[in-house]
Amino acid sequence: MTDKNKTSMDMVVDNLLSIHPLLAKNITKAIKHKTNHTPGSLFVLGTLSRHGKLSMTEIGCHLSLPKPHVTSLVEKLITDELVERLHDTNDRRIIYIQITEKGIKEFKELKLEIGQDLRAKLQVLDAEQINSLSEASQLLRDVLIKIFQIQPTGSCNTSEKI
């Protein structure tokens, strides 16, 4: 198959594979330099800011983090009072982690900090380009959230072969 008749799906995969390292290096670097959080615990906070409340297992599923890692990341967030534990009254094994008011507020500020450099670099684009980019990134975000959704029927083993 030549590049010419590459399918749209192959293009998508190709593009995502290019996008990832670009994003990764810029964002994790900003997180390290501008916050007291590790990338991992910030991603947990971000996921909670979207979902509000998730069980430990669900957090690991959303971010593909091994369970012990989730425990330690949440531990950190709890000492920072950005999230809190809620016990499920129906099933006392389950512990829900919920973002706190302080967590919501702080995550908003952290996003500003972290995005600062990105925002500066985006200044080279004109308004129309920014708009296109806004729509494009929104679409990509929505699709990724959709396709990476947790399968309703369990099967969220972190070390699962894929």
Added chain:
Amino acid sequence: MTDKNKTSMDMVVDNLLSIHPLLAKNITKAIKHKTNHTPGSLFVLGTLSRHGKLSMTEIGCHLSLPKPHVTSLVEKLITDELVERLHDTNDRRIIYIQITEKGIKEFKELKLEIGQDLRAKLQVLDAEQINSLSEASQLLRDVLIKIFQIQPTGSCNTSEKI
């Protein structure tokens, strides 16, 4: 500022911050499970597959990797014969790293392997959605490559404050 009158640029930053962990966890997981390469050395290979030939310093700039890390990652790629060293005849300090035929071939195969899971998940979308996504991801990719470009005038210190 409420969510309602959020600027387009803020939306872009927000979206990128959401996209990153989703992409990260899926792609690095695939790399670990399906290849003998570490994410780092595969990103180096990917960058070289786009640029063909880069100096050690340039590789580090593109991916924000500390120089010693670049050395070890390239070392691995050289023993796998996926890249090779070229000495600059004008400035004998500079060592260019160039992707080999074998490297080009293998990177293509690796992309197929790594994208397999992604491709499967994208199956839930119809042709039109895939097309939109293809365009959106292409746009995002191009913009990111553009804005993360290396500044011509040096200033690519890995540990630089940002």
Added chain:
DNA sequence: CATAATAGTTATAATTTTGTAACCGTTATT
């Protein structure tokens, strides 16, 4: 009730990434 399965924690190790400092050889500056 006995057993198995689930949710989460603890402990520990291995891998990968990041960060520093010192060093060599080469080039640029004075």
Added chain:
DNA sequence: AATAACGGTTACAAAATTATAACTATTATG
């Protein structure tokens, strides 16, 4: 020629992620 700057390597340490196994408590299944 002396010195500084640059490109890359070496050596080493620290941080972050990933992976395993064993364990507690709770719930589900037979």
